[in-house]
Amino acid sequence: MENINSDERHIFSVLVENRFGVLARVAGLFSGRGFNIDSLNVAETHDESISQMTLVTHGDAQIIEQIYQHLNRLIDVIEVTDLTTGTHVERELVLIKLSAEPHERAEILQVAEIFRARVVDVKPTSLTLEITGDEGKLNAAIEVLDIYGILELARTGKIAMLRGVND
């Protein structure tokens, strides 16, 4: 039984060999053992032989420990860091397409300005914004922009990094 009270959100940074099948191994681990994935982002690092996965999950302390250990156990996993145990920066990018009649445009752009959103596309009756930030900021932006009618929304999932120099 899941204990809601002790449920905590954790962000794991997972460095993996950039190889055939690695994503399936990680995803399979989560589905096979009943762990949750809230978001998952995968991309190559500056070293093309290594990919970085940023994995947001939640669970009680025992489950989080299990997730950490099981990730480590995968042969292709080079390093696992639980970023939530240290000070870290996290960012996510969202693309939002809004219904925007010409007379609404100015108002929307004002709101966009507050969230430092960038306009990436404008059409006669729609407008597409790009916003970067942490989860709180993106959720706030989405809530406000929803008033104008969100036609489409895509989020990257989080990427994150510890502050300062790792030792």
Place this chain on the structure above:
Amino acid sequence: MNQSPFSNALQTTELSGARSLVESLKREGVEYIFGVNGGAAMPIFDALYGETDIKLIPMRHEQGCSHAADGYARATGKVGVALATSGPGATNLVTGIATAYMDSIPMVAITGQVFTHYIGSDAFQECDVIGVTRPICKHSYLIKSSDEVADVVAEAFHIARTGKPGPVVIDIAKDAQMKEAPYHYPASVDIRSYKPQVHGDPGQIAKAAELIKQAKRPMLYAGGGVVLADASAELRELTLKTGIPITVTLMGLGAFPETHPLAMEMPGMHGSCCANYAFTDSDLVVAIGARFDDRVTGDLGKFAPNAKKIHIDIDASCIGKNVLIDVPIVGDAKSVLTELNKQVGRADIDAWRAQIQEWKQKYPFEYEQKGDKVMPQYVIEQIYEHYSDAIVVADVGQHQMWAAQYFKFTEPRQWLNSGGLGTMGFSLPAAIGAQLGCPDKTVVNINGDGSYIMTIQELVPAITLKLPLKIFIINNMYLGMVRQWQELFHGKRYSAVDYHDNPDFAMLAQAFGATGLRVEHVEDVRPALQKAKGIDDGPVVIDFIVAEEENVFPMVPAGAGLGDVIRGLS
């Protein structure tokens, strides 16, 4: 070019992928490959044709291949190798791969795959073997090019046998088997993402030693990890030096001699009352290569409620998975015990030892003779009397539990069984692997009527190879273990467990070409076992017709606490 090149000239030679594979397996010291041929693996079988360093054992079903490779590995500690074709060949291997995975057995399973340009097209006999086996193997490789073969084989064997051992799958496309490429076998393997931790943290080991000193009612709880780490000698030293009572799990039987006064025998669902009561009363449980399996702990809320827990395991993910641990020690059992042994002395626990002796005396494994029936427990006792030094390979069910209870194991690797997955059909092919790996030992296969018929076809290679297997069927005409649960928990509704329609196994053995005997009377048990001893030019099958509705006791019902064990006899 098809000539087998000499190994010392290999640096400069171009070899086909299949030939590279065979040369690489030789480098790894492989003696046997258990295989069934088929289209996508034909170049590999061709490369093995006439090969003398590696003997190809043609099994009759791919499940037999993976179990035989597994049995070989369990008996010898070396890596077992199974080989099958793509598609159905590969899927037939799966049960044996999963069986090995659950018990951490070192194995390399090789499967042919369709041509690379067909992969993903639902080609004839194509199956995503990497996908199918992903959750049941330690690691896997898809080889699409001949020049990858040597490196992959070297890595696969390294991964299979180090750390927590396990099966590794190599899926190799047919064109990669056929094309030639320069062959060079790596001198060593270094995988940056895979560095198993061997040595335990010294601080943690010191803490463990301190807890052991302070404990008033300590117990050792050792599992299959001790056998896998070849740490039986170190475990014996720890036990004898401290004088702490020990229970060894189903997977570890033989790691400590069950004939010793400190041995409490196996714990858990069908374990000894002594071991289960000890857990319930203990103030310190020292787990060594054991994983607090639910079949051992019973209801976790009632498991060892008063005990601090030390857990030594090579697999960090195993520690704290089921039970909260006070002192976790990640490391190889042999290395950690060697260090721990330096820091412990004789434990001052006479009262506790006396309590253990009292339980042992009061609650031994026991059964009641029912009329003139051949009691299955009696058959096991007699097998023990006749074959106490043998390697015993058991299948899954009541007979497995009786064998674990009534045969007294004294050496590691003397007892082989599918503990984690509980795979019926495991034992006959595993016994073949064990006998090939240990030609000087007697191998006894204790089988059930239900389990035996699941892989009975492997009698054929056993006969062809003239393996002197002693195949003893504890024939209760039922899927007995399931029948027992139906009797106790389903109001005797015997759904799909009645196996009275099985053939006469003695006659069937003869039809296969083996010696077959049938024993129906108590007085025939000993003479039959004696007779089997003399048959060494092939397998002998004895069909012991035993009491049909006998149950395994003691029993901790699923979900109950260990203290609530049903002893059976009042």
